[in-house]
Amino acid sequence: MTPLARTVEVSKHYGEVRALDGVSLEIHAGQLVGLLGPNGAGKSTLVNLFVGLRRPTKGLVELMGGDPADPRVRQGMGVTPQETGLPEALKVGEIVDFVSSHFPKRADKWELLDRFGLRDLAKRQVGGLSGGQKRRVAVALAFAGNPRVVFLDEPTTGLDVEARRALWEGIRLFHADGGTVVLTSHYLEEVEALAERVVVIGRGRVLADDTIQAVRGMVGVRKVSLSAAELPDLPGVVSSEQVDGRHQLLTSDSDRLVLDLVASGTPFSGLEISPASLEDAFLAITAKETAGV
């Protein structure tokens, strides 16, 4: 099956900065894909390449079998960039009319506003909206041309829990109708709530491309912290550092680590075990990858 969007061995450099490094990815029709990664991982760069806002330094990017910079190809695509500016003097309904008028297959305005819980704001001037309301309008606009595929770069940034859920619902409805969605996020919870497939990006590379369950297992590392003069080599440790005189070890099997530590006879104190942050988990995946595990 021809992918709806794909990159083949794509690299993108900004001067000395290598934002993407040999990324090959296929997005198929009907998929809801989450691009997950820490700050600076390359997620926005990848989205910008897919939607034709940037050109790759090396490699191939295709959207619906064509060049993403081609206006005919772009008609089938919707995007909400990470940062958007909306004309403050226009009303929400007017902006929807304005944007959808650029597309041959425009979405029904009221249906679109309902989908994203925006009907009550239709007659409000954008300049008077809260940051979260503006963000919801910006995301809804990605759907104004009845696209086949939408790219949403951190769609729920700055939204409270209720607004986030309303937005997720709008995205789910589009997907349930057969639409394809690619969204970026820092939050595993967000990707978990929406996506079936997760692509973990780190330092410009694809670190994992799997189901949400598999990625959750991969990032299910724990942080074991303790005080000890010196630690022996412990199996299963993916990274270790000293913070404020304490050892901090990341492992996917903290029970095993503690048993090995006790068995080694090493004196220690102040043992604490906590779930690792996603940031730590990414580091762990990166460390595994570097070690070729």
Ligand SMILES: Nc1ncnc2c1ncn2[C@@H]1O[C@H](COP(=O)(O)OP(=O)(O)OP(=O)(O)O)[C@@H](O)[C@H]1O
């Ligand atoms: N226009 C630019 N000029 C120079 N460097 C850039 C530019 N855009 C991005 N970069 C760099 O490329 C790398 C990847 O950035 P990118 O914005 O794609 O990451 P990201 O995963 O979207 O991060 P975030 O989650 O913080 O938005 C970073 O090191 C960033 O500083």
